[in-house]
Structure formats: C-alpha cells, structure tokens
Amino acid sequence: MRPQPLYQTRSDLLELEADVVDARPGMVLLDQVIAFPGGGGQLPDRAVLHWDGGAAAITGVEAAAGGWWHAFEGEAEVAGPVRVTVDAGFRRLMAELHTLAHIANSIVYQAFDGALLTGAQLSADGTFRLDFDLPASDVERLRALSGPINEVIRADLPIRAFQMPWDDANAVPGLFRSRSVSPPRQDDGNVRIVEIGDIDRQGCGGTHLKSTGEARPVRILKVDNKGRQNRRIRVGFEG
C-alpha cells in the first residue's frame, strides 16, 4: 500500500531525495511524491527531477502500484538516487488560491442554502473560477462575496487536514461539496478532510495554506451566467 503522499502530509517539503524503484525511458517510479500531480481544479506543481549527470522538468505524476511514476522531458534512462525539487513560488500561489476557493465555496454553500459546486479551476495568472448550481437571480449577491471572504482572511483561522473513512464522509452532507467530482478515495479506504477553523470542512486532496491570514485579500472580478442553473465567478487579488 502506498503511503499518504508527502505533498499532503508535509506540504512544506519542497525537496525530496529518493531512490529509483523502477524506470523506463523518460520515467521513474519513486516510492514517495512531493509534487502535486494536479486535480480538483488545482494545477500540477512545477517540479524538476535531478539525477547524477542530468536534470529534466517533470511533465506528469501518476499513482501506481509501489509508488508514483514521474514522467520527465526527454528519454533519459535514470537509475540510482535522484532528487525532486518543487517550485516554491508556484506551490505557494496554488495553495493560496486553493484555500481561497474553499473559503468562497463554503460561504456560497452556507449563504445559498447548500448550493453545490459544479466546477473549479485555479489559474497560473493568480485568479480562480468557481461554478455553482444557482439560479440567475443570485448574480448580484455573488458580486458581494469578496466582503465575507476577506473577513475570513482577517480572522486568520487555522487550517488542518485529517483522515476519515470515505464511506462515512460520503454520508455527511456538505463534506463532498462538488456535484461532479468526489475527492480521492485512498488505498486505505480513507479520504482526506480539510478543515478551515469552524467554518468549513470538505474532502480534498490538494495543498492549502496553514491559516487563512496567509492569503491576500480578494475581489470578485466577474460573475457570468453559464446556462440556466450555472453561475460562474472569477476571483482575483485586490489591487
């Protein structure tokens, strides 16, 4: 059974020394992973594989029996000890946007009577969009969301993650907040729950800040109608 990935348990770890467990041209299997593979609307980490005599950008990470395959640019055949490094600035931005997406999602869920998320995408340009299952009449209220989001940032609430059996979590209303995607069921049958102070709990495999006060204040850039029951908000930083 694979251990829990280090990008979840040690999100501060941006450098990993590992031994190659298995290899193919342009790919190595490692028994641990610090690079977030992408998923749930969060972009993959920007990471580099270093080996004795070379280095290449990692192009994909995929869970497999015995670990995680790391695909990298080129066709090198790599053996022995390697090092993986993760771009700290990009990870920080993704963790910040991801945390803000949880906050926005939880406020909408509470303010709009359990409205579900139908889509989420973080962007490298420092914005993110969320789609909600909401009628058109709610557009004006969505425009005012920045106020309550920024209040949560000012309150500097702690963020933590814990494990829970997937089936139990699936039975609790509100823990699985997305209409389309369920958070990943781990090898051990658990799911990771991310908690923000006492305002939000939801299943999630991504990376987050340690407290809401680490995030910069936001503004709502745009609210769009995307179909009869779908409202899309784009959120960016103030100033």
Ligand SMILES: [Zn+2]
């Ligand atoms: Zn998350």
